[in-house]
Each structure stands twice: as C-alpha cells, then as structure tokens.
Amino acid sequence: MKRILILLLVITGLYIVFNQSNVLDVFRGNGIKNDEAAITNNTEVIKVDVGSVSTTIIPEDRKNLRAEYEGKQKLTVKENGDEVEVRLKSKWFNWFNWGSQKSNLKIYIPEDYDQDMWIDLGSGNLNFSGASKNKPMKLEKLTLDIGSGNMNLRNLEVKELYQDVSSGNVNMNSIKTEKGIFDVSSGNLDIDHYSGGITADVSSGRLAVQVEQLTDSIKMDISSGLVDLDLPDDADFTLNGEVSSGKISCDLPLEDKVQNREMIHGKHGSGKHTINLDVSSGIININ
Numbered sequence: 001m002k003r004i005l006i007l008l009l010v011i012t013g014l015y016i017v018f019n020q021s022n023v024l025d026v027f028r029g030n031g032i033k034n035d036e037a038a039i040t041n042n043t044e045v046i047k048v049d050v051g052s053v054s055t056t057i058i059p060e061d062r063k064n065l066r067a068e069y070e071g072k073q074k075l076t077v078k079e080n081g082d083e084v085e086v087r088l089k090s091k092w093f094n095w096f097n098w099g100s101q102k103s104n105l106k107i108y109i110p111e112d113y114d115q116d117m118w119i120d121l122g123s124g125n126l127n128f129s130g131a132s133k134n135k136p137m138k139l140e141k142l143t144l145d146i147g148s149g150n151m152n153l154r155n156l157e158v159k160e161l162y163q164d165v166s167s168g169n170v171n172m173n174s175i176k177t178e179k180g181i182f183d184v185s186s187g188n189l190d191i192d193h194y195s196g197g198i199t200a201d202v203s204s205g206r207l208a209v210q211v212e213q214l215t216d217s218i219k220m221d222i223s224s225g226l227v228d229l230d231l232p233d234d235a236d237f238t239l240n241g242e243v244s245s246g247k248i249s250c251d252l253p254l255e256d257k258v259q260n261r262e263m264i265h266g267k268h269g270s271g272k273h274t275i276n277l278d279v280s281s282g283i284i285n286i287n
Helices: 002-027 092-096
Strands: 032-038 045-050 054-060 066-071 074-080 083-089 105-110 115-123 125-129 137-148 150-166 169-185 189-203 206-213 218-223 226-230 236-246 248-249 257-261 263-268 273-280 285-286
Touching: 032 074, 045 054, 045 105, 066 074, 066 083, 083 105, 115 125, 150 189, 189 226, 218 226, 218 285, 226 257, 236 248, 248 263, 248 273, 273 285
Parallel strands: 045 083, 045 115, 054 105, 054 125, 115 137, 125 150, 137 150, 150 169, 169 189, 189 206, 189 218, 206 226, 218 273, 226 285, 236 273, 248 285
Antiparallel strands: 032 066, 066 105, 074 083, 236 263, 257 263
16 A cells, blocks of 8 residues: 555656646746758658647748747657658657647748658648749659648649548648549548549548649549549540449540449540549549
C-alpha cells in the first residue's frame, strides 16, 4: 500500500513540475519554436511529417527552409544527405496535459524549389498553395498521405502526384500533372480544374474530379464508392466500362455506344484517350 501511495505521489509531482514549466514557458514567450535548413541544388526531397497540428506550407522568395511552430510537441528540422525533413513528435510527458492545446506550424520553402515533396498528415489540417493559377508551385513528384485530417491544395504543377486518403477530406484546385494516382478509402477527395491522367482506386469513399483538360488516359477501380467525373465537352476519349452490381452513367454523347447492365462502351470526339472503368458495388457518373 505504501509503494502505491509513493508511486501516486511521484506521478502527481511530475505532473505539477511539467505542467508548471509549460505555463512558465508561455509567460516567457518560449511557446514558439523556430528551426531551419539549407535548400541547395543537391536537395532532392522535402519531407513533412505532422500529426494533429494545423500546418501551412508557404512558398516565398527565399533560399532556405524555415519552420515556425507554436505548441508543445518537439520540432525537428534536419538535413540528411539529399533530404530535408520537418517533423513534429510528441514529448513523452505530453499525456499529462489533458486540456486542449493550440498548435500550429508554418513552413516557409523556396518558391523556386522544383524537386520532390512528401507530406504525411494525421488528424490535423494542412494548407499548401502556389502563388496563383498562372504562377503555380512546380514540383517533380508530390506524395501525400492523409489519415483523418483535412488538406487543401491549390495552384500546383506536378509531374507525378501520388495521394492516399483514408477517412480524411481533401480539396484540390488548379492542379496540373502528367500522372495522378489516387487511393481513396472512406474519405472524400474533391478536385477542381484538373489537367492530366488519372489512376484511381476508390473503396467506400467519394471522388469528384472536374477535368479542365484531358491529356492522358483515365483508369478507375471502384468498390462501394462514389465517383463524379466531370469531363470537358471537347474531350476525346474511348470509354470502356465494366460493371458488377454497380452502375456507370454517361451524360456525354457516345458514338458506337453499347450498354447493358454489365458494361458500357463508346467513343466521344476522336477517341484519343482511353477511359477504363471497373465498378463493383459502386457508382460512377460521367458528365
């Protein structure tokens, strides 16, 4: 009994010490942490790993990466060969803090950085935008992994775009890519003003894509999901749709159209780009 009492007193004492130290940090102005790393011609990838924090990535006229964080997690910005990584990690004593915490992270990157980026978001919010639609942020490869968080992306031109959405919400606007690969599971992905090819796997989620310019093929596998595919009236494509206990509808006129409960085939315009759809217990609407 005495050992249990001593243990409780020790735990209580640790809570008081760390809680009071955090309070003093706020009064001393030590709640904001800064760190930075050089971005050089040898930097091939910027990695951003954040959890439940509100994060904004801001391209601007600068030569290095700078991170400004307000919160109680540990901020690390480090260079490792050709990589620069920004990471937030909970301190071991954070479980003592039962109250709500205000946490936000701003990451400033060079606007002329044009290599790879990798972003891992948990249950937080993340915003990343280029200057404008006519002056987008240009990257070689952008890889996005979203848990139950919310992500907003705008004004990006990426050669390769990879996105994995699990029970989260993603809004994208003015996105241009050569190859876009999307994996949506129990989440929502809305894309407006999109140009490029699409490969998508949708399971129990929702994908809505407004294609501004069809420049490559589209391939989608749908299982218990919902897809809205908005194509331009002058798109040139050949549609090949296979259905198993699901549905594909197409509002655009098709030449040589053949349709029944298990398939839909036809051509719109010159038929240059292929659209291959495989639907199982899901719905695809093309308009």
